[in-house]
Amino acid sequence: MGKLSLLVSMLMVSCWAMEIHVDDVDTAWQKYLAEFPIEIQTKSEFWFRKSIFSETHNNIAKHNANKDATFQMGHNQFSVMTEEEKHEFFGALLPVPPVNISLDASSRVIATSVDYRTHACMSPVRYQGNCGSCWAFSATAVVEFQKCMKNNLIRVDLSEQQLVDCSRANGCSGGWEDEAWQYLSTVGGQIIESTYPYTAKVATCKFQSTSSPGAQISTTFVQWIPTRDTIAMMTVLTEGRIISTYMQLPNSFMSYQSGVFSDTTCVPNNAHAMNIVGYGSLNSVPYWVVRNSWGPTWGASGYVLVKRSVDLCMIETYPRTTNVL
Known part of the structure; x- marks a missing residue:
């Protein structure tokens, strides 16, 4: 030729x-x-x-x-968004834990695996919209789950909007879960969603102290879990509570679909709050079961499996939970 x-x-x-x-x-x-x-x-x-x-x-x-690759990617609502538009869906601020955190988990028995995704007390996955309120959803999920576990498995739907409007200035620009719990312990509790529905934008606080709360928080409003102590984290989950966590998300996270997420290209500006609701292993890769607030069409029906015991993008650095009355 x-x-x-x-x-x-x-x-x-x-x-x-x-x-x-x-x-x-x-x-x-x-x-x-x-x-x-x-x-x-x-x-x-x-x-x-x-x-x-x-x-x-x-x-x-x-x-x-x-x-x-240990995980697969797919299309979702973020597939047509600019980086600036995606950034509106974050909102976690870097936590400031106290010094010398301790949680004695050495003598406790932990389960081989835990998965609360289908538990009676796990409410449907929420959608925060383009408001940096992930912290409010993460804080609320912990309160809802624990309240249900203490109330004969009767599920409660609490108001994230109360936290966005009332617990800090401009709740759509980010926040802390422990700050939200402190606010709730001070004002008497968190009211139900139907009384104060979510709007995905900041408005004037409508909470009144005379409102009947759907859940109340102890004055010891936050329980910090020792940093990078996976046994302590697994102990909390085994005992029937879920965890708020902080991550600096890689860009690939937005397109996660299935498998164990393991991308280590963490982005500090992509700070996001979510909930750890279980743990297990897939194809010999240990993982955390993580609940997100980007709706059920994202990821695996709103959830993601994140590689465990390697502190991937700081997921094991700032774990915490709260104490519901």
Whole structure:
């Protein structure tokens, strides 16, 4: 074959490969719009969102083709968002734990595995929206679960909006779970969601001290768990409580779908609060079961398995829980 014929042949193969790639992205794009409808006002915005989607799609395909990957990625609501838009879904502030934290777990028996995802006291996964209120959802989940466990497995739906509006200034710009619990112990408790529904934006505090609380917090409002002490964390979970935790999320976390998340490229600006609600092992990889507040369409029905015992992105650095009356 002559050089010209070889060049033409190579160009034809290249064009064919490009056509397949374009078709693949177009097909995925149409499927995405059907599953995650988005409001697009102009043609320029349409192409802008599709260009972000295409980049996300390529990153997902590249990651999932890696046979050594311990987790798989997929499309969700974040697939068409800019980095600035994604950042609105974070909101954890770096915790400041006290010195000399101790929790004697040396003589306690811990379960081989714990998973509260389907427990009677685990409320449905919430959606915080584009408000940096993850801390309020993480704090509330701990209170709801513990209240239910102490109340004959009767589930309670508490108001995250109360924390966003009342426990600090501009609750959509971030916060601390322990600060939220301290506030609740001071004002008499957390009221139910139907009385003070979530709006994903900051408003004037509507809480009144005469309101009947759905749950009350002890004056010893926070129990810090020793940093990077996985046995102590597993002990708390075995005893029937869940944990608030802090992570500095890698960018790949936004597209998590299944498996054990193990990406170590942590991003300090992507600080996020979630809940550890169990632990176990998959294909010999130990993990934490982590509950998120990005809705049930994200991840594995709103949950993610995060590699355990390596303090991945600080998940084991600032664990804490609270004491419900």
